[in-house]
Amino acid sequence: MARIARPSSLSSSTSPRPATCAAPLQRIAVIGGGAWGTALAISAARAGRAVALWLREADLAARMQQGRENTVYLPGHRLPAGVTVHARMEDALRDAHAALLVVPSQHLRVTCNAMAGALPSGLPLVVCAKGIEHASGLLMAQVVEEALPGHPLAVLSGPTFASEVAQGMPSAVTLASEDAASAAAHSLAARLAAALGTPAFRPYVTDDLRGVEVGGAVKNVLAIASGIAQGMGFGANARAALITRGLEEIRQLALALGGRSDTVYGLAGLGDLSLTCSSEQSRNMRFGIGLATGRSPLDMFDGRPVVVEGRDNAVPVTDLARRLEVHMPICEAVRAVVADGVPIAAAMRQLLARPFRAETSAIALQIAQPPAGRAHAEQRL
Known part of the structure; x- marks a missing residue:
């Protein structure tokens, strides 16, 4: 009986070898101190990043910096030592390697306008808001492109409840940047995955921002x-x-x-x-x-x-x-x-x-x- 040859695709592993991402993003600004912004700040600090969390409410920012808890939007979860809390946009963005935009969708453009004067040139921006702008009909990344042109863009989304991420429960998200298909390990999405990922917070990379x-x-x-x-x-x-x-x-x-x-x-x-x-x-x-x-x-x-x-x-x-x-x-x-x-x-x-x-x-x-x-x-x- 003739021996059936195994397809070459089955004779070896189809998984790519782990890549080393270039230019690690060590300092993360989180713009927006609601439940999701606070949870992302906690998770990024667990990943070993230095995190600056910006809140619009100065009194809440001061209480959080001192008491190490967001008692209004995410009570019961302590901020790690690696998180600093700020009410001044300039302080939160200073020396940042990337900024996560975690504000309600209909407030994103106003927040971008507030960032404009304090934003370092070429700072990567990560859209964590989910929605479509009322006045323009634009998706969130399109709003950022229009309000803050000239910055590399990524989108972070996926099935996550803030409280579970803050607790360190296993979660997975998608990180999208347009260069992910062409630049692979050097893409913005891959660099963010390396910066934010932990055993409990698993990012998956794509180049499909619109989807x-x-x-x-x-x-x-x-x-x-x-x-x-x-x-x-x-x-x-x-x-x-x-x-x-x-x-x-x-x-x-x-x-x-x-x-x-x-x-x-x-x-x-x-x-x-x-x-x-x-x-x-x-x-x-x-x-x-x-x-x-x-x-x-x-x-x-x-x-x-x-x-x-x-x-x-x-x-x-x-x-x-x-x-x-x-x-x-x-x-x-x-x-x-x-x-x-x-x-x-x-x-x-x-x-x-x-x-x-x-x-x-x-x-x-x-x-x-x-x-x-x-x-x-x-x-x-």
Whole structure:
């Protein structure tokens, strides 16, 4: 019997040898002292970096520097010795090798303008905000490119809750920079991965900024839909359908903007979406539950100041999709509720009454629902 030769690709390891990144980034500025900014500062200090954390609130910055805890946005997590806290932008950016921009999406441009006079020439900037700007319809990296031109750019995103990162629980993120495909170990994303990565905080590198950013912007809107579904008493079937069809909405928008499907199916897309749609740690999901159960935003978060990015981004996400002629019915339903004043039951009826269609875009098909099907669905609303 003839001997079957093994393919050469199986005869040796397909994993590349570990590379040594050039020019390590030792000093990190974190611009924004909310929960996520504080958690990133803690994690970067654990990775051995010197971290300067900037907060807009001078009184909170002083309390944090002295008490070593962000009692407002991330209580219960002590700042390592390697973190200094500042209220002056100049102090936070001085001698930095990279700056992480960790502010709410709709405040990013104002923050960039405040940074302009203190920003060292050519300092790499890492966008950690998730969203689309209201006025311009730009993604966050595009806002930074416009407000602070001439700086190398990266995007950090992925399925992370701030409290778990601060505790040192295992987490994984995506780091994207355009030079990642061509420069490999010398790319900005790879250098940041080497600077920020730890056994518990694992960065994965890509060159697809658009795909990463779309995933981060849209998943928060979809998480509100998941919360509404839970608040209305829908079960696991509905959540699985919502995550799956929501992922397709992300994919279509990402492709329209030049992103890639493999990014959408990775940490910054499917990973982040499944996390934020499946846990009440997600403020967006909790906000949706509150909407469906009649609770006020103040009650939803125990009186704590929080930013619900899905609420702030429902309109710019769907505005962008409309301009690009991308069909996003779940996001449109969330917009109807949070921005257009449509009652939840009415928005849900409209969503569930849409024609049946093929799952693949390769088949052009729409089937009108029988009236009995609509009547049965309405019994739950």
